[in-house]
Amino acid sequence: MSHPDRFLLAGVMGWPIMHSRSPKLHGYWLDHYGLAGAYVPLAIKAEGLEAALRALPALGFAGCNLTIPHKEAALRIVDEASPLARRIGAVNCIVVRADGSLEGRNYDAFGFTESLRERAPDLRFDAGPAVVIGAGGASRAILAGLMDEGVPEIRLINRSPARAQALAAEFGAPVRAVPWEAKAQALEGAAILVNTTSQGMVGEAPLDLALDALPVSALVVDIVYAPLETPLLAAARARGNRVVDGLGMLLHQARPAFEAWFGIDPKVTPELRALIEATL
Ligand SMILES: NC(=O)c1ccc[n+]([C@@H]2O[C@H](COP(=O)([O-])OP(=O)(O)OC[C@H]3O[C@@H](n4cnc5c(N)ncnc54)[C@H](OP(=O)(O)O)[C@@H]3O)[C@@H](O)[C@H]2O)c1
Incomplete structure (x- = not known):
């Protein structure tokens, strides 16, 4: 037309x-x-x-x-x-x-949830807790997207704790702020892990996060898309997790x-x- x-x-x-x-x-x-x-x-x-x-x-x-x-x-x-x-x-x-x-x-929240639907069509958003790392602008859209899809619990973790606490208070349940120091343990039982920080981008250090406690069934998402496979996604893929890149x-x-x-x-x-x- x-x-x-x-x-x-x-x-x-x-x-x-x-x-x-x-x-x-x-x-x-x-x-x-x-x-x-x-x-x-x-x-x-x-x-x-x-x-x-x-x-x-x-x-x-x-x-x-x-x-x-x-x-x-x-x-x-x-x-x-x-x-x-x-x-x-x-x-x-x-x-x-x-x-x-x-x-x-x-449309950032829509873009995020649609990309998960495209790459992991059998994903059930209500299957378990999500862990979201980062509390900047992109995180706000992702929290809204996950909440609207019915994720039952969202553990929000940010380097500057006040920002995560403020965001958790603003969005309310099911978003809960978890201290940065507890980020590795917070992966226990999670169904989705999302990196919304700039860590892992070209020119930035990798996200500092040990994945040992994360179930192998969890979906790992990085919204950074340059590079397409961030160190977080490479580590997750290597231990058997399904991964979704930011593109x-x-x-x-x-x-x-x-x-x-x-x-x-x-x-x-x-x-x-x-x-x-x-x-x-
Ligand atoms: N795929 C897409 O369509 C899409 C869309 C939007 C954004 N993005 C990507 O998402 C990323 C974040 O964007 P944004 O707009 O949310 O940026 P932002 O508002 O500036 O937030 C940056 C976040 O990264 C954290 N951070 C920065 N340096 C850190 C470090 N050294 N260690 C730990 N955490 C650190 C910040 O924590 P503090 O609060 O402690 O500073 C904050 O949570 C960027 O890489 C951007 O390219 C992708």
Whole structure:
């Protein structure tokens, strides 16, 4: 389906922005579905965010994604935010409505849970406790996602304990803060382990976590995607755990955004995954 009378536009605002894989991802879908349009990287500094967002309707943009450092600030600018975006405290997708107003949404939780569904189709979220390492921005989306899927207990562990305690108090049950020193023991009986810290990323030290207490039946997830196999995933795979890398979260969060802007629910295919993998 093409729109000969209209050139479709969307993009991603961030600073820096040229590292973003989103233009390649959405560009692939625009091409694949035969849509005349473009998805562009928009280099926007923090002080320019509001003016840039307000310009979207005049420029004919269907909307945009937001990345570092704009996700929290955008929540304060949009005319309306979805309940989930408010709960997470961040917006990663903006939809320009017919009247030119801006609606903020957050698809990071969806991206996370869909990537687990894709890579571990038989996973039962209610099978047992989850251990989440890290209490930053990404952790907030993952906590919301796990809670909404019915995970019965979430043990939240962060290097700076006050941050985990504050987050556990804000989200409430089933999220419970566990001290950093107790992280190895906290793996006992867990069904899912998720790393949401930046540890294990290219240029960063590996996550310091002994896996001995983790059941071999547990699913181990790292949302870091560069490298695709972090030291945590390599160690988990070596002892027999199933693992899920961070690329699926990135790919799947883009689906509902593309659909909201352009009316097609696009597919995450092995070809698309390979295309983005080649850029890592
Ligand atoms: N796959 C995806 O689609 C996706 C989406 C979003 C983010 N991510 C990735 O997720 C990671 C976190 O992103 P974010 O936005 O949540 O960042 P953030 O808000 O800056 O949070 C960083 C987290 O990492 C922890 N951390 C940093 N250095 C540490 C260290 N040396 N030892 C232990 N913990 C450490 C921080 O703990 P403190 O509170 O103690 O500082 C905090 O919990 C990044 O690698 C990012 O690329 C992936």
